[in-house]
Amino acid sequence: MESIARKLSRRSTLKFLGAAGGGLALASWAQGTRSFAEASDGAKPLESFAGPGANPHWNSVGPYVTEPQKAPLILLTDRPVQLETPRHYFHTIFTPNEAFYVRWHLAEIPNSVDLAEWKLRVEGNVNKPMAFSLSDLMQKFKPASVAAVNQCSGNSRSRLQPRVPGGQWGNGAMGNAIWTGVRLRELLDAAGVKSGSAQVQVEGLDTGAGPKGMGSNRFLKSLDLTNAALDGTIVAYLMNGEPLPLLNGFPARLVVPGYFATYWTKSLSWIRVLETPDDNFWMKTAYRIPDTPRGTTTPEDMKTGKVKTIPIERMPVRSFLISPDGSSKIPAGLDVTLRGIAFSGYGKVNKVEISDDGGSTWKAAELGEDRGTYSFRGWQAAWTPKTPGRYSIAVRATDEKGNVQPDEPVWNPGGYLWNKIERQELVAGKAN
Amino acid sequence: MSKRSKIIFTTVVIAMALAGGLVFAQMRSGSYGSTNSTSIGQGATPVFALDAKYDVGPYPSFVPELAEGDGRQEVQSFCFTCHSTRYITMQPPLPGAIWEAEVNKMMKAYGAPIPEATAKKITAYLQEHYAPENRKEY
Numbered sequence: 001m002e003s004i005a006r007k008l009s010r011r012s013t014l015k016f017l018g019a020a021g022g023g024l025a026l027a028s029w030a031q032g033t034r035s036f037a038e039a040s041d042g043a044k045p046l047e048s049f050a051g052p053g054a055n056p057h058w059n060s061v062g063p064y065v066t067e068p069q070k071a072p073l074i075l076l077t078d079r080p081v082q083l084e085t086p087r088h089y090f091h092t093i094f095t096p097n098e099a100f101y102v103r104w105h106l107a108e109i110p111n112s113v114d115l116a117e118w119k120l121r122v123e124g125n126v127n128k129p130m131a132f133s134l135s136d137l138m139q140k141f142k143p144a145s146v147a148a149v150n151q152c153s154g155n156s157r158s159r160l161q162p163r164v165p166g167g168q169w170g171n172g173a174m175g176n177a178i179w180t181g182v183r184l185r186e187l188l189d190a191a192g193v194k195s196g197s198a199q200v201q202v203e204g205l206d207t208g209a210g211p212k213g214m215g216s217n218r219f220l221k222s223l224d225l226t227n228a229a230l231d232g233t234i235v236a237y238l239m240n241g242e243p244l245p246l247l248n249g250f251p252a253r254l255v256v257p258g259y260f261a262t263y264w265t266k267s268l269s270w271i272r273v274l275e276t277p278d279d280n281f282w283m284k285t286a287y288r289i290p291d292t293p294r295g296t297t298t299p300e301d302m303k304t305g306k307v308k309t310i311p312i313e314r315m316p317v318r319s320f321l322i323s324p325d326g327s328s329k330i331p332a333g334l335d336v337t338l339r340g341i342a343f344s345g346y347g348k349v350n351k352v353e354i355s356d357d358g359g360s361t362w363k364a365a366e367l368g369e370d371r372g373t374y375s376f377r378g379w380q381a382a383w384t385p386k387t388p389g390r391y392s393i394a395v396r397a398t399d400e401k402g403n404v405q406p407d408e409p410v411w412n413p414g415g416y417l418w419n420k421i422e423r424q425e426l427v428a429g430k431a432n
Numbered sequence: 433m434s435k436r437s438k439i440i441f442t443t444v445v446i447a448m449a450l451a452g453g454l455v456f457a458q459m460r461s462g463s464y465g466s467t468n469s470t471s472i473g474q475g476a477t478p479v480f481a482l483d484a485k486y487d488v489g490p491y492p493s494f495v496p497e498l499a500e501g502d503g504r505q506e507v508q509s510f511c512f513t514c515h516s517t518r519y520i521t522m523q524p525p526l527p528g529a530i531w532e533a534e535v536n537k538m539m540k541a542y543g544a545p546i547p548e549a550t551a552k553k554i555t556a557y558l559q560e561h562y563a564p565e566n567r568k569e570y
Contacts, residue, residue, distance in 0.1 A: 051524025052564045062522065064472055068488035072472055078494045079516040107514055112487035163524040165534055209514050214543035216514055246488045285541060 106208030127192030215281030315345030385428030503557025
């Protein structure tokens with residue numbers, strides 16, 4: 001059957017059909033023979049890497065893979081696991097757990113947790129070191145919930161020019177969820193923080209093959225005890241009302257609303273109160289940004305060795321067009337609803353604007369329901385491509401502190417803090 | 433319609449259906465590619481016990497094909513100790529100086545125990561196959 005079909009699809013056969021099939025216009029079909037038996041344009045595989053120019057795609061270019069408890073996601077690396085969330089999952093304000101991006105640092109990540117043994121320890125410079133089981137966390141403390149965006153510090157790293165090494169994320173190293181758990185301050189109070197303490201350090205179940213004392217052996221992050229962000233920090237054992245997938249930090253992870261995900265330690269098992277500021281690799285060397293406006297610098301300035309750096313903290317304001325995504329052609333004259341999301345680690349997003357003329361004029365979008373200061377905020381705007389053509393839709397958000405997304409890129413050696421105005425090309429074809 | 437033209441018409445209709453689709457001026461339909469490189473298999477639902485163990489099994493490996501050449505063996509054995517070689521294939525084409533800095537970072541910042549001669553070989557391999565002037569699709 002297949003071989004007959006193949007024979008019949010040959011050009012000579014088509015010519016015969018064209019001649020015999022009165023009333024049927026077959027000339028264009030014959031011309032399309034080459035693509036006829038091949039995959040459609042939509043299924044054409046993406047290149048396996050992007051660069052040295054900026055990655056032009058919304059997501060990173062890796063293949064889809066399935067990992068335990070996850071929907072097919074875009075592979076960055078398999079050991080440790082780094083997976084990116086495809087764009088279409090951002091149609092909803094809350095990102096499904098199975099689609100939530102994954103980023104681990106050390107290769108020995110947990111495959112299994114035995115809750116009969118597992119404890120969350122609160123130790124260090126405290127009056128009474130504590131060890132809580134998951135049922136302790138669920139029963140001994142009043143649950144607190146917060147809607148908050150978790151975004152990798154290196155989200156959109158593949159946009160930087162010149163390119164920098166690291167996880168080559170597109171825009172999908174982010175997600176929004178309702179996190180439910182215990183307030184960190186309550187756990188610290190239960191143990192009793194001794195006066196004169198400086199920071200709280202967190203560590204999860206992941207370990208690495210590197211030598212002891214090096215960044216490749218343990219992943220440790222710390223925040224000042226006086227940091228106001230700790231007031232909103234929770235140890236979450238529920239993500240969108242369900243247990244966390246192991247790849248997202250089962251049985252509990254730290255949630256620091258407004259802050260980049262580097263502090264949101266997964267499979268959190270140790271909370272340590274430190275007397276002196278943490279100078280481990282992950283605080284002193286990694287996850288640092290230039291102490292400049294927007295954290296931007298240049299390769300030339302970096303070479304001087306004089307650029308002062310500070311630990312990365314809050315997420316700058318960002319917004320994204322989610323649909324239409326440019327994967328389909330739109331008939332000119334058709335009313336289209338542009339939809340997307342916005343967020344800021346500095347405060348509520350209170351304005352989203354769109355432009356279809358290269359940023360000369362901006363039109364306010366309608367904002368969706370307010371789900372919390374550090375949640376995604378949905379937005380939509382009506383738009384009609386009046387005539388056939390290639391349109392570039394730009395989206396920019398403003399937060400309540402007055403931070404507006406700029407149109408200038410960011411560059412730093414870590415590939416952090418990207419928040420340039422996003423653009424999407426949309427093609428309108430003729431309607432008749 | 434004459435008997436002969438009826439036969440021709442029927443033949444054409446059947447032939448077109450076999451060819452994979454009916455085509456009129458206003459549409460094209462029934463075109464399927466011969467391969468499907470984008471498919472992935474579904475995973476089966478696990479069977480759970482009632483104990484307190486939460487086990488997801490092994491994480492899958494997706495080992496990339498590395499460029500053939502001198503140094504590949506060293507990359508596979510040394511770099512692979514701490515991470516998948518996907519870390520290499522995931523990178524954009526990077527200039528030679530950046531690759532050198534990366535290998536140094538792995539040794540100095542992360543403590544990778546790589547002998548100096550091997551490190552040089554690894555650096556040369558990366559520069560030869562993963563730089564803007566020589567990076568290829570695999």
